[in-house]
Amino acid sequence: xxxxxxxxxxxxxxxxxxxxxxxxxxxxxxxxxxxxxxxxxxxxxxxxxxxxxxxxxxxxxxxxxxxxxxxxxxxxxxxxxxxxxxxxxxxxxxxxxxxxxxxxxxxxxxxxxxxxxxxxxxxxxxxxxxxxxxxxxxxxxxxxxxxxxxxxxxxxxxxxxxxxxxxxxxxxxxxxxxxxxxxxxxxxxxxxxxxxxxxxxxxxxxxxxxxxxxxxxxxxxxxxxxxxxxxxxxxxxxxxxxxxxxxxxxxxxxxxxxxxxxxxxxxxxxxxxxxxxxxxxxxxxxxxxxxxxxxxxxxxxxxxxxxxxxxxxxxxxxxxxxxxxxxxxxxxxxxxxxxxxxxxxxxxxxxxxxxxxxxxxxxxxxxxxxxxxxxxxxxxxxxxxxxxxxxxxxxxxxxxxxxxxxxxxxxxxxxxxxxxxxxxxxxxxxxxxxxxxxxxxxxxxxxxxxxxxxxxxxxxxxxxxxxxxxxxxxx
Numbered sequence: 001x002x003x004x005x006x007x008x009x010x011x012x013x014x015x016x017x018x019x020x021x022x023x024x025x026x027x028x029x030x031x032x033x034x035x036x037x038x039x040x041x042x043x044x045x046x047x048x049x050x051x052x053x054x055x056x057x058x059x060x061x062x063x064x065x066x067x068x069x070x071x072x073x074x075x076x077x078x079x080x081x082x083x084x085x086x087x088x089x090x091x092x093x094x095x096x097x098x099x100x101x102x103x104x105x106x107x108x109x110x111x112x113x114x115x116x117x118x119x120x121x122x123x124x125x126x127x128x129x130x131x132x133x134x135x136x137x138x139x140x141x142x143x144x145x146x147x148x149x150x151x152x153x154x155x156x157x158x159x160x161x162x163x164x165x166x167x168x169x170x171x172x173x174x175x176x177x178x179x180x181x182x183x184x185x186x187x188x189x190x191x192x193x194x195x196x197x198x199x200x201x202x203x204x205x206x207x208x209x210x211x212x213x214x215x216x217x218x219x220x221x222x223x224x225x226x227x228x229x230x231x232x233x234x235x236x237x238x239x240x241x242x243x244x245x246x247x248x249x250x251x252x253x254x255x256x257x258x259x260x261x262x263x264x265x266x267x268x269x270x271x272x273x274x275x276x277x278x279x280x281x282x283x284x285x286x287x288x289x290x291x292x293x294x295x296x297x298x299x300x301x302x303x304x305x306x307x308x309x310x311x312x313x314x315x316x317x318x319x320x321x322x323x324x325x326x327x328x329x330x331x332x333x334x335x336x337x338x339x340x341x342x343x344x345x346x347x348x349x350x351x352x353x354x355x356x357x358x359x360x361x362x363x364x365x366x367x368x369x370x371x372x373x374x375x376x377x378x379x380x381x382x383x384x385x386x387x388x389x390x391x392x393x394x395x396x397x398x399x400x401x402x403x404x405x406x407x408x409x410x411x412x413x414x415x416x417x418x419x420x421x422x423x424x425x426x427x428x429x430x431x432x433x434x435x436x437x438x439x440x441x442x443x444x445x446x447x448x449x450x451x452x453x454x455x456x457x458x459x460x461x462x463x464x465x466x467x468x469x470x471x472x473x474x475x
Contacts, residue, residue, distance in 0.1 A: 006315050011153030014319055015160070019167035022327060026171025026179035036356040039176035039363065040108060040339045041257040046181060051258045051266035054184035056273050057328035058250060059090060060191050064278050064325060067140075067389060069302030072282035073295070075233055075438075076219075080282025082234035086241035090271030093245050097255040097263035099407050103468045110252035110403075111344035116468055117406045118414035125421050126402075127344055129395045130247060134337040135377065136392035137244075138370065141330045142378035148322050151304050152315050161378050164323070168330040169371035172338075173364055177257060180331045187324040192273070194321030198306060199280045205309045206287045218289040233438040236393065240441035243396035246403045250336040338366040393441035394428025398448040405452060410462040416455035424448030 033039045046054075064083070071079035104113055110130065115123035142161050149160025171179055245251050255263050285301045291308050295301045306318040342363040347354045354362070402417035428444025 006153040006312060006319060008153050008155045010312075010316070011149055011155050011160075011319065014316065015149070015163050015167075015323070018320070018323060018327075019163065022167055022171045022183055023174070025183055026173075026175035028175075029179040029182055030175035033176050033178060036360050036363075038178065039360055040335075040342075041253060042176070042178040042181055044257055044259075046254075046258045046262065048262050048266060050181050050185050051254070051262050052269040052273075053188040054181040054328075054332070055090060055251075055254060055267055055270035057184040057188040057191060057325075058254075058332040059086065059245075059270065059274050060188075060277050060325045060328065064274075064281060067144075068278035068282040069285035069305070071233065073285040073288060073301045078231060078234050080279050080285075082237045083278040083282060084275050085234065085238040086244075086278065087271045087275040088238055089241040089243075089245035090267050090274060092242060093251055094264040094267035094271070096246070096404075096407060097251075097258065097267050098260075100252060100255040101258070101260050101263055103407070103465060104256070107256050108253075108343045109340045110247060110249045111340055111348070113252070113406070113468075114402075114417075115344075115348070117463065118402070118412075118417045122402070122414045122418040122421070123344070123348075125418050126247070126399065127340070129399055129421060129425065130249060130340060131337070133244070133248065133392045133396050134333060134340070135374070136389065137333055138330070138337070138374040139377050140389050141326055141333065142374050143381055145323075145326050145330075146378065146381070148319070148326070152306075152319050157381065158379065162375060164326060164330070165371055165375050165378075168327055168334060169367060172331045172334045173367045176363075177253065177335050177339075180335050181257070183331065184328045187328040190324045191277070191321055191328070194317050194324075195277055195280050197317055198284070198321070202284055202287060202306075202309060206290055210290050211286050215286060215289055232436075232442070236390070236438045236441045239397050239400070239445045240390065240393040243393065243398070243400045243441060243445065247396050247399035248336070249340045250332050253336045253339055334367055334370055337370055338363050341366050341370075390437035390440060391432060393437070394432055394444045395425050397428060397441035397444035398422075398424025400445055401449045401452045405456075410465070411456050411459075412452065412463070413456045413459045413461055415459070416452045419455055420448040420452035423451045 035043075037044055064086070068080055068083045071083055073079075075082070100107070100113070104116075107113060111123060111127055114126040118126075142165050145164035146157035146159075146161030149155045149164075150157045171183065175182075251267075258266060281302060284305050287305050287309060288295060288301055291305065293301075293304055293308055295304060302322075306315065342359050346362050346366070347359055351358065398421045402412070402420055405412040406417065424444040424447045427447040428440045431443035432440035
């Protein structure tokens with residue numbers, strides 16, 4: 001029988017209070033949106049405090065607070081350390097953000113760069129990869145919301161999932177990126193404070209010595225530093241995190257939205273603050289054997305352990321922290337994916353002559369459509385969070401090198417980038433199914449690098465970076 005730290009009534013009250021607060025906040029901020037730049041990019045004038053907060057909060061996803069415990073429960077110490085390497089993506093994106101702002105001062109999306117830098121064919125391949133990843137992440141976030149509510153309170157999975165999706169869609173629809181960034185600032189404060197409280201209470205209630213002894217007795221492999229799958233996960237997660245950030249419009253839209261002198265510092269600060277979050281979240285899972293908890297699904301281990309050892313008050317803290325982490329990522333992904341579809345599919349393919357006003361309206365419909373599609377795909381709950389998330393690793397890792405070389409080197413060509421993304425994705429998926437989720441990104445990135453360099457070197461063409469800054473075709 002599942003232990004529930006919160007009553008369904010308390011859980012629903014928390015959801016309603018926070019949901020109404022975020023929606024009201026979105027409505028208030030949305031009144032300031034007068035142009036497409038305001039709605040999609042918060043006026044391109046976001047300062048340091050909000051910039052660092054939104055980057056950090058967006059990367060503290062449900063996958064951080066719930067999948068980190070899952071991989072720790074499955075892979076041990078290297079699981080939580082490996083997950084913390086996701087910070088490398090933020091740190092490495094810091095100089096890229098500055099470069100992006102310089103090369104595309106009028107850009108809207110990551111797709112704009114790929115189209116202008118590599119041509120239409122590479123652009124379309126990149127869009128397929130980006131949208132596939134975006135839906136994978138959206139589904140994992142929606143699933144995590146339902147799992148969280150169910151694990152801590154017993155409220156049915158579908159009820160929690162539906163409510164959280166509805167709230168995030170509502171305030172993102174009303175306020176655009178301006179509302180997303182402002183709520184992220186508040187959510188960052190909640191997340192950092194809550195994680196500190198949770199870590200202290202876990203250590204004081206269970207203790208290192210008891211956890212270590214029970215793990216040696218019941219699950220010794222979790223302490224094995226030579227656990228092969230865990231070591232592979234270490235490198236896979238590093239490349240997966242880099243691929244996620246480098247290609248995703250979530251991070252490109254912020255590079256465009258931040259002030260020119262802000263992006264690099266904001267991403268670097270966010271990366272440093274993010275490092276301990278998955279370690280603390282993963283550490284919680286190691287207490288499961290000591291507490292004799294029966295874990296029905298490994299992606300529920302985090303909230304189950306926290307609820308058991310922290311009691312009702314602690315469970316409320318966990319609930320609020322993970323809900324904030326969910327919202328801070330879900331709203332960002334909804335806004336960035338809607339921007340990508342609006343700019344690159346609606347304006348780029350369906351209605352090339354669309355005005356800013358038409359794109360403004362289309363973007364709102366697209367946000368609602370994304371929310372509805374995510375809900376439909378979350379209903380079956382066909383897999384675990386980690387399996388779903390790392391399936392997309394084969395896709396995103398293939399885009400790392402086309403992005404990096406495309407930003408800095410003239411010799412990278414469109415044909416090479418296209419083949420690199422296709423080959424990397426294909427071989428990464430093969431590795432995922434034939435070996436495991438913990439090698440998909442490694443295989444994809446390696447193949448993509450080889451193909452990009454070899455094919456580019458067979459062509460003597462050189463790209464003119466000055467053409468990007470003109471930006472005539474970006475609006």
